[in-house]
Amino acid sequence: MMGSIFSPARFFYFSLRDFVFNKKNYILLAAITFGITVVISFFSQYFSSNIVSADNSNGSFFSTYLFFSTLGVAASSFDYYKKNSLMNDAFMLPASFFEKWLFAFVKTLILWPIVFIAVVFLGFFIGEFLGSLVFSASFSPFPSFVHSIGPVFSGDYMLGFISSHAIFFFGAVFFRKNAFFKTLLSIICFFVIFVLWLILWAYVFAFSSSMVFDVFSRMYLSWDVIRMIYIFVIVFFWGMSFIRFRELENINGF
Numbered sequence: 001m002m003g004s005i006f007s008p009a010r011f012f013y014f015s016l017r018d019f020v021f022n023k024k025n026y027i028l029l030a031a032i033t034f035g036i037t038v039v040i041s042f043f044s045q046y047f048s049s050n051i052v053s054a055d056n057s058n059g060s061f062f063s064t065y066l067f068f069s070t071l072g073v074a075a076s077s078f079d080y081y082k083k084n085s086l087m088n089d090a091f092m093l094p095a096s097f098f099e100k101w102l103f104a105f106v107k108t109l110i111l112w113p114i115v116f117i118a119v120v121f122l123g124f125f126i127g128e129f130l131g132s133l134v135f136s137a138s139f140s141p142f143p144s145f146v147h148s149i150g151p152v153f154s155g156d157y158m159l160g161f162i163s164s165h166a167i168f169f170f171g172a173v174f175f176r177k178n179a180f181f182k183t184l185l186s187i188i189c190f191f192v193i194f195v196l197w198l199i200l201w202a203y204v205f206a207f208s209s210s211m212v213f214d215v216f217s218r219m220y221l222s223w224d225v226i227r228m229i230y231i232f233v234i235v236f237f238w239g240m241s242f243i244r245f246r247e248l249e250n251i252n253g254f
Helices: 008-021 023-046 048-075 084-091 097-135 141-153 155-174 179-206 209-218 223-251
Strands: none
Touching: 008 023, 008 097, 023 048, 023 097, 048 097, 048 155, 048 179, 097 141, 097 155, 097 223, 155 179, 155 223
16 A cells, blocks of 8 residues: 555656756756856955855845745646646656655755755855955855855744745645746735735724724734744645645546
């Protein structure tokens, strides 16, 4: 029974097939990341007299870049299963639906961040080496890399990162086209409606505009509550993505 749901050998060959089939896209994404890193680390050497400020700026950039690139990768996880010309071939692949879902999950949440960090480190090494030659600056790629990539490993960033992945991962299997933008638009619409509801609620119960601002100023959620919300979002949307992908298989008769 377990073998019909998950087989390590079958999972490995399915993963290998995906990398061979999509290698151009993966190489292009890694090359763009490498090029951006080299350019940033190269010119950071020019500002080496203000290295702490530069590293902090780099840290904000790379954590943001990892965040949105992962969401983009997550939102395209199931494109292969939604193209009419490839759909039959995709669902007929010798792998269980769980293996297909699990591979998309591992590829977007685990493999891409690992590749990102490795490519960024290599980019820092090359960029700082070239910068040290051109600008006669000190060559110290490892401290710069740690400062720049460090924000990625903070606990609150990781929770926000994983919960956002869960939402866009679900969007990838829920929306047939333009999953990234439709998911992003759905999130914006949700927050707009939520804020409007809060304003309406505040007016109803506060009875005056002056008290509305006082209500909002008193609203406070502890980090423990926020973390619980993050965890709920993660579990809910990963579970929904699994259910939706299973439905997609059933709808297409596989």
